[in-house]
Amino acid sequence: MSDLRVLVVEDEGIIAKDIQSTLNRSGYSVIAVASSGQEAIEKAMEMYPDLVLMDIVLEGDMDGVAAAEKIRDRFDIPVVYLTAYSDDTTLQRAKITEPYGYILKPFQERELYTTIEMALYKHKIERKLKENERWVATLLKSIGDAVIATDTSKLITFMNPVAEALTGWKHEEAVGKPIKDVFKIINEKTGKEVEESATRLLQDRVVTGITNHAVLIAEDGTKRPIDDSCAPIRDDKGRIIGVVLIFRDITETKRMQDSILKSEKQLRNLSSSILSAQEQERKRISRELHDDLGQILTAVLLDISRAEKQETILSSSSYGFLEHIRVGIKEALQRVRSLSAILRPGILDQLGLKAAVISFLEEIQEQTGLKIIEEMQVDQSNIPESVSIAIYRILQEATTNIVKHAEAKQVIVKLQSDSKTISISIKDDGKGFKLESLPIDKGLGLLGMKERAEWLGGVFKIESAHSRGTSICAEFPLFSKKLAT
Ligand SMILES: Nc1ncnc2c1ncn2[C@@H]1O[C@H](COP(=O)(O)OP(=O)(O)OP(=O)(O)O)[C@@H](O)[C@H]1O
Numbered sequence: 390m391s392d393l394r395v396l397v398v399e400d401e402g403i404i405a406k407d408i409q410s411t412l413n414r415s416g417y418s419v420i421a422v423a424s425s426g427q428e429a430i431e432k433a434m435e436m437y438p439d440l441v442l443m444d445i446v447l448e449g450d451m452d453g454v455a456a457a458e459k460i461r462d463r464f465d466i467p468v469v470y471l472t473a474y475s476d477d478t479t480l481q482r483a484k485i486t487e488p489y490g491y492i493l494k495p496f497q498e499r500e501l502y503t504t505i506e507m508a509l510y511k512h513k514i515e516r517k518l519k520e521n522e523r524w525v526a527t528l529l530k531s532i533g534d535a536v537i538a539t540d541t542s543k544l545i546t547f548m549n550p551v552a553e554a555l556t557g558w559k560h561e562e563a564v565g566k567p568i569k570d571v572f573k574i575i576n577e578k579t580g581k582e583v584e585e586s587a588t589r590l591l592q593d594r595v596v597t598g599i600t601n602h603a604v605l606i607a608e609d610g611t612k613r614p615i616d617d618s619c620a621p622i623r624d625d626k627g628r629i630i631g632v633v634l635i636f637r638d639i640t641e642t643k644r645m646q647d648s649i650l651k652s653e654k655q656l657r658n659l660s661s662s663i664l665s666a667q668e669q670e671r672k673r674i675s676r677e678l679h680d681d682l683g684q685i686l687t688a689v690l691l692d693i694s695r696a697e698k699q700e701t702i703l704s705s706s707s708y709g710f711l712e713h714i715r716v717g718i719k720e721a722l723q724r725v726r727s728l729s730a731i732l733r734p735g736i737l738d739q740l741g742l743k744a745a746v747i748s749f750l751e752e753i754q755e756q757t758g759l760k761i762i763e764e765m766q767v768d769q770s771n772i773p774e775s776v777s778i779a780i781y782r783i784l785q786e787a788t789t790n791i792v793k794h795a796e797a798k799q800v801i802v803k804l805q806s807d808s809k810t811i812s813i814s815i816k817d818d819g820k821g822f823k824l825e826s827l828p829i830d831k832g833l834g835l836l837g838m839k840e841r842a843e844w845l846g847g848v849f850k851i852e853s854a855h856s857r858g859t860s861i862c863a864e865f866p867l868f869s870k871k872l873a874t
């Protein structure tokens with residue numbers, strides 16, 4: 390038994406009393422009795438009952454059907470008719486007011502109770518449904534994506550405000566129209582019309598992902614790049630009863646992507662021009678050191694020899710002093726030569742890449758005690774200067790890394806070329822490292838090697854694993870547009 394508040398509308402006093410006591414026995418409380426339609430509306434507004442039990446023929450101008458209609462529309466209170474009239478006309482009029490029950494007088498107590506309980510339950514469910522509908526409608530209106538729903542004939546049944554803004558169609562105009570009239574998309578690249586995913590889904594029963602390079606054409610002809618997706622709407626038996634299409638404007642995302650690509654290209658150009666300027670500068674300093682400083686030091690050595698011949702003006706202690714100077718100058722000259730060679734190995738320009746690589750590796754072996762195995766199968770005749778320098782620098786950096794980080798015993802260096810490509814690989818048996826866990830700001834060596842290779846149209850690969858050594862490989866095309874510039 391519930392404690393529900395019921396408004397009874399009945400103009401016959403004795404019947405009203407009878408109804409009231411029946412309701413009380415069933416556990417309902419009658420909060421008021423109204424005898425006219427007007428009074429019923431006033432009481433409903435004032436007391437907000439849980440249910441109205443309404444007679445149809447009432448005193449006054451307004452009958453029960455008219456009063457029930459107003460109560461339903463204004464206050465959403467369930468109304469059950471309790472009447473002696475069951476003629477067709479009355480029933481038809483009552484039906485329009487969507488009553489929650491219809492009981493004919495004389496009634497059984499049990500019948501009244503069951504009808505009221507059913508009415509309350511139905512009203513509760515309907516209220517919940519309405520709440521859900523409002524919730525879904527608010528959700529669809531407030532989300533940032535555009536949403537269009539269709540039935541199985543591809544006719545639009547719903548459209549949210551974002552979809553209105555993007556297509557240029559108002560909801561009222563679009564509802565009932567074929568989706569292809571409202572949601573017109575073309576392929577950005579070909580300019581050709583694309584079949585939207587709702588059609589594909591309904592025809593082929595295929596749930597498709599994003600339509601590639603889709604551009605939406607709005608009602609006024611405005612074109613916007615979009616991302617779209619599509620899903621079937623199913624009934625409780627799993628049958629497809631429509632399609633929901635979700636899409637969004639990606640103009641801004643595309644603009645940002647384009648500018649990030651563009652920036653990457655600019656950075657790559659910048660780094661390659663820095664590398665090439667650095668190479669030029671090294672060449673210049675190397676030449677100055679070798680030709681200028683080297684010449685001066687050699688001239689000083691000649692002067693010392695000449696001075697030693699001036700026996701008449703030199704004391705015996707001066708010979709020892711001159712010898713000391715000679716040793717110092719020779720050492721300085723040696724340093725100048727090796728500095729000059731590091732900056733720009735003359736052997737590279739004079740004898741070519743193969744000789745420069747062999748000479749460099751001999752020096753490393755001598756200085757570090759590393760066992761170096763060389764495999765050289767290279768035709769020197771067609772290697773562009775820029776490629777020779779890049780390979781030499783990669784070898785320098787890779788071996789410096791081995792000496793600095795690898796704790797290796799042995800290194801295998803392969804230099805190979807055929808008519809189209811040349812490659813260098815440097816493989817050590819050292820401790821290796823995890824490439825993916827290298828901090829981004831760790832060093833510039835690996836990055837520089839990659840930049841050098843890629844700038845010349847080559848490919849740079851590095852493989853390394855803990856305790857399994859590191860392998861670096863760079864392959865260059867011998868003829869490419871980049872080499873011509
Ligand atoms: N052959 C190798 N064996 C083991 N670890 C290596 C090897 N080569 C590179 N590494 C690891 O990769 C890191 C990055 O190398 P990279 O040459 O980029 O920088 P770096 O040598 O630390 O500094 P930089 O070259 O700028 O002077 C190194 O710090 C080292 O941890």
Ligand SMILES: [Mg+2]
Nearest residue numbers: 790832834835
């Ligand atoms: Mg390094």
